[in-house]
Amino acid sequence: MAPALADGDKGQMSIGPDVEVGDKGQMLSTAPSAQGRPTSRWRMVALVIVLLLSLLLNVVVIVIASGQTHSSGEPGMCGPEGKGTAATNTTLPSPDSICSGNGIIHADAPTKCECYQCYVGPQCEAMARGCTLDAGSGNPLIFEKYWQERSEAALCIAPSFHIGYRFANADNVMVLPALDEALRHLHLMVGNVAPDVVKGHHLVIGTGSTQLISAALMGLSHLRAPRTITASKPYYGPYHSLPMYFNNSHSMVWKDTPAAGDDVVEFVTAPNNPDGSMRAPRNTSADVVYDRAYYWPHYTPIHRPLADDLMLFTLSKITGHAGLRLGWAFVKDKALAEKMWEFVGTSTLGVSHDAQWHATGLVQYMLRRDASPMRFAASEMQRRWQRLKAIEAAAKRPRVTLQPLMPSQKCLFWGSVRDPSPAYAWLKCQEPDDEDCWEVLKTQGSIKGRNGGQYGASEKYVRLSLLMRPREFDILSEKLEAFMNPES
Amino acid sequence: MAPALADGDKGQMSIGPDVEVGDKGQMLSTAPSAQGRPTSRWRMVALVIVLLLSLLLNVVVIVIASGQTHSSGEPGMCGPEGKGTAATNTTLPSPDSICSGNGIIHADAPTKCECYQCYVGPQCEAMARGCTLDAGSGNPLIFEKYWQERSEAALCIAPSFHIGYRFANADNVMVLPALDEALRHLHLMVGNVAPDVVKGHHLVIGTGSTQLISAALMGLSHLRAPRTITASKPYYGPYHSLPMYFNNSHSMVWKDTPAAGDDVVEFVTAPNNPDGSMRAPRNTSADVVYDRAYYWPHYTPIHRPLADDLMLFTLSKITGHAGLRLGWAFVKDKALAEKMWEFVGTSTLGVSHDAQWHATGLVQYMLRRDASPMRFAASEMQRRWQRLKAIEAAAKRPRVTLQPLMPSQKCLFWGSVRDPSPAYAWLKCQEPDDEDCWEVLKTQGSIKGRNGGQYGASEKYVRLSLLMRPREFDILSEKLEAFMNPES
Structure with a gap:
């Protein structure tokens, strides 16, 4: 019994045994009115005692289960792992029943299906076969199902939780100490950042790494100006658009190719977005902003622990949030x-303190589960790349080609040689007439990617995100296969 | 029984009746071994039946309580109002026992007291009587105790809750539809914005209203440039510092007094921060950004519903978050x-979707409770101003004076004539020698406010926030009283 109770789900199920108790209650109410011989009375007493023990057992189970979830686990968790006794979302209707297995529901609108791409109808019951599959955004919904099945990771926020602007008890009043600690532990567990850097570097958090790109730009140009901002093509668009947007050209200017004497800030994304290549800086004297959003074991072999001066990371690409x-x-x-x-x-x-607290809970969950979300994503990303490579290999004359991937390498996290499985496919249209590859893929393949021009590259290229939901990837791959083999 | 169960707290307490059940369990285990006459057997049976009914009742209570909290209330709430069965924070040790009633604890560090100002020690057990009371920041901890006592408002976030960048099912994918709806309802309930504006204007949300100040500046200067930014003194500092920080002087420049022909953006805060005055624009042709952070019934009589073209609001000044x-x-x-x-x-x-979801829960809580947090804050703010006025009135020759408050007015929310009770005291040093009022108040009064210079005003002025915790306000008022009456 005790080992079973250690499993939170089982403990929880026994809290509301409506049917079982109802049945016994009816039996009980007839028992006192029974009249018979002494032996039958003894039988009755025995029956009552058995019932009593049974009920007592129920109560004990409930008390133990309640005590378990109250005394162990992480603070703030609503589920059996935390200090609450029920995971809110388990009481939502099952999206698989309501949304035909083709959608999800959320607590803010618990009867309204959010249909997966290419599914329509109030219950997502119909497939729109002629639909265009949007693989433009790097929206990491690949993780959605993983979390849907882990309602025990639901987080509680008390209404009085750090309502003020600052964390009064922290060394750095801008960051929740538990978050700082959890993030550093995560890097130590995964091994993608050198331990002395994990312990010694300053940790700065932002409202997404987007805010930190701006923070790095502003910080570097406030320390010393004017600055020339650059990145090698193809590059992630915001490195170029953010300095343009802030529009303060007297403190920073963008140049594709910095001139001699320019005081350069170079963005290096490695693995690179969009093409997955492992980049190195081009300007030897530049201040380098390393965007390491994708240097995690589900995207690339962790071939060495990093020790750079300025490295950016984001939760969105490792838990999907x-x-x-x-x-x-x-x-x-x-x-x-x-x-x-x-x-x-x-x-x-x-x-946001709410974002910090939820991030803390998610990273702590990963730490307790030996990076389980990454293991899930690694397996799924490997599957996706095998499928894409197979489609390309099977095509007689591929109209688009995949980027060449980096070679297999020993991964410090897995302890074995691994192939990379980058977050994006960087397609190139091979037909001379297919000058606007994005348009060709959209009109003839019903696949909407992102134009290479957004990455400073030619329009012969298109980026496809591979981070959509599994079902959506399957539709994408079917469409890509059909596009590659128009005769079939 | 049913009405009692409708109260969430009572239902919840019956879930873990450890002591009660333990006692009955012991009584039960001795019962079967009792031997005696038939009447004593019948007594035993009767006893067992009574016990049985009692236990059954416990179970029924538990099941009903569990069912109650699962089937009613707001989605996402952990507490009895929601779909969970336990409010996480109720399982935290009581801060009043751990922190001597002089501090608070939070779920991220459940054994570490965050002491109120001027209290020290691991259990906040000692008062540092010579301490300086910091009334600089407008940190709205006045609401902290209110929420501490309302653990039923705890929020749950499922780990799969809208993990993507956007709300797919929304008209505007950037804002949670339930939040948009709740905010508009709040204004209708309070009556501080005209109904046709509530329904007709576009709602833009930001990471605090600070981001929206920048958004308004950037938006207005991207629509038309260059712009002259201005505000009447004394003004909230960031109107001046944000355009300077973004440093793009070719699209916007700050001028205390715009020149004829300037294309002006004027910030008008009404009630004003720092002095509580009801401001009107100074530049008739300007695009006006109305900062309405303090146009709520706990700070000022709602004398008319607003209908301006651009109005900013913030959660922090109405719930404290x-x-x-x-x-x-x-x-x-x-x-x-x-x-x-x-x-x-x-x-x-x-x-942040987490911030949006929590804000939704808090505003919905206010809607269900008839703006209860505002009623709480209104009463407390009235008390604070009565105390301050009494201190000023009792001083023989006040060394600092309070700002004159706006006249009493009929308030649409309260339905009666009310005095304003602004968020800040705007003190003026009256002695000619007290040129640096901030320094005088700090060194001779042990009160740290904010220098008038930060608001574009003279250093004869100091802003004191009145939004601290009640205990802290009491210390502030004692220090102010002592400062005003040095002879006593």
């Missing part, structure tokens, strides 16, 4: 870290 | 609303 908006930076230079905090403090007065 | 980071703007012009969304989307890719 893009909407939570949490990114972090490891910063060696104290003055730069302070400038980056100044930006976060000035532009949004810090990062 | 400053750390949650949520602000909103009502925007009449569609093009401006889109530019403001563009800023929020560009700088942080939107607002």
